[in-house]
Amino acid sequence: MRKEETVSSGQMACLFLSFMLGSSLINMPQPLADAAGNGAWLSVIIGNGYGIFLLACVYYLYRKNPDLTFIDYSRKMLGKWVTLCISIPIILLLLLMLSNIVVDIGGFLTNAMMRETPPYVFHSLILLVSAMTARSGIEVMTRMFVMLLIYMVLFSVTVLILSIPFYQVGNLLPVFPDGMKPVIHGSYLVLGFPYSELVLFSLILPFVRKEKNNSLKKYMFLVLLIQGFMFVISVVCSIMALGPLASTFKFSVFQLARLINIREIITRIESFIGIALIVGSYMKASITLFILKETLSRVFKLHDERIIIFPVSFVALLLSLTMYKSEIEHAEIVLVVWPLFITIVAVLPLIFITLITLLKGKKIKSKDT
Template identity: 70%
Template sequence: MWKLWFLIQKERLKMKKEKTISSGQMACLFLSFILGSAIINIPQPLVQAANNGAWLSVIIANGLAMFLLACVFYLYHKNPNFNLIDCSQKMLGKWITLGIFIPILFLLFLNLSYIVIDIGGFFANAMMRETPVYVFHVLILFVAALTAKAGIEVMARMFVVLLSYVILFSVIVLVLALPYYHVENLLPVFPEGVKPVVHGTYITFSFPYSELVLFSLLLPFVHKEKEKSLKKKMFLVLVIHEFLLISAILCTIMALGSLAGTLKFSLFQLARLINIREIITRIESFIGIALIVGSYMKTTIMLFILKETLVKVFKLKDDRIIIFPVAFTSLLLTLTMYETDIEFGEAVFIVWPLFIMTVVVLPFLIITAIALFRGKKIETNHDSY
């Protein structure tokens, strides 16, 4: 009897490892990850930093992101079973790899907590002010944990519909706000010189573009027979993201003027302006739901990435059992790290960019450079996923 139970568990583990998704589904997850709540969260701090040149910051940051993505696919094509942890261990050794990925684990916990704190703050400040913020944190982490536990196939199928909702209602708001646009608000492009544009590039590249290095840990889940078009679709996602983000920034600047850099959730504020003959009004709730949905998708994907990283670094046998402990740990972080919105804002826009550049982007570029100089195929373990 015990032998039969062991064989059943072994077969279940084997079936879990064989779960794969198509290249199109992976591209959808990628767009959900980098778009998520960025289309609503990014315009305000970016306009505050880069003024009217915020859209130029997006273009430059997107170009840097394409370079990072090219590095990801360079490593990916050197080994069909690409895994960044395996590559690092092969080229840098076990202990250096452990020294690199322990800080990345802390960063993943912080990132997951930041997303939840952000959506909780939106609920508490804009929609349900009488409800304690921890209620929102518990709900979104619980639902995200259930989704991540269901597996990447379920996430890929579900997020196609949810992503369509986020994009659709964001575009509808931008179109309906057309009467409030004033093109003259876009000038001058460089009111304070080029320095603010560079600052804006630094902010935008750190969030969300540099996070694509973390997302690359999911690439082994693409079905080997369907990965030929993956590179093209992933680069197309960056182009779509750039277009949507620039559109949101330009529209908020044209409608809100100088207030675009001071009003948080500026796309939400833009939706509040819409009042067409008292028939189409109060549609900011749709943008609020889009923000919630986008944050939920990114929370789920980040939780799944964190789970996979923990499994790989510590060589755990059962990966599903750690999802709820990880979510609970993140919940405790959301409730104890910051007491005010000002502290959270400083952590996100001052500490986070430097942290992710140092802990994620720099080691990734070093690994890529070593692989380039060696110029040969990287052989990694096949029990990664």
């Protein structure tokens, strides 16, 4: 792996939190409440447990070969041609993921804030800024994202706190009005977005510099628990405040911000949440584009991987403008098809290679004894 850039364990954890929170904190409560009802928060807990398992697999492979990305490690274990068969679907996955992020944020801006502005304006601006950020390198990204992450978390938490007068605990009951089936359905949604997506970090973990007290494992798992806690809180607060309407109003936290009116002094603060959603989506788009750039450069062995950022961004722009005919079609793909697609393309190959590595390690140990 090239060593031009490295980041600390704490910086990588910050990048990981930016990626995992991204737009999920504001986007997911509504579809989760629609699928799982009052048990939506249990779906998040199940999804977080699944995420811990996947992160354990990612970290295990990283610990075995700290200098190799998932693509490099696959080439070492399975050979060039099998790795190519694995890599091409992952590249397609990343490209579609980038396009979906842009479609999502463009739809939010068009529907909630600037209805007269055509979507291609937002899509172009988001991809341009994300491309420039990804081109600047992982060190610049991590330094900048610390402040943006603080902003996003601070305003999201502030809105949830100021919405306390609207909370009714009774809206959380009954937890299982239709049994466990809706909760399992909700778990299926969060397995695809955001928890299965964390396996993509196996493609950039080697950027972490080697430290005497390697605390990457502690930081990464702590970040996942923090993300799960914030996710659960946002879902619970949305259900308590909006009741049955939590499954109807898209961008539930944004809708909560609209309710806040404290003596006509603190009012109309939904714009801050809107900015937080834009910031979260921008950070996730930049990280996704950076991972896509690194994957392409390793699969095709490019000498200067930065030259492909703008062409790839242009392809993502075209996809974001032509993939979907309506928001309903976009929602169906993201919530129904995406969890299955990312599981087949990214999760299963990672688990397969982890099992091979584990079995080989046990075989070597048995020979030594």
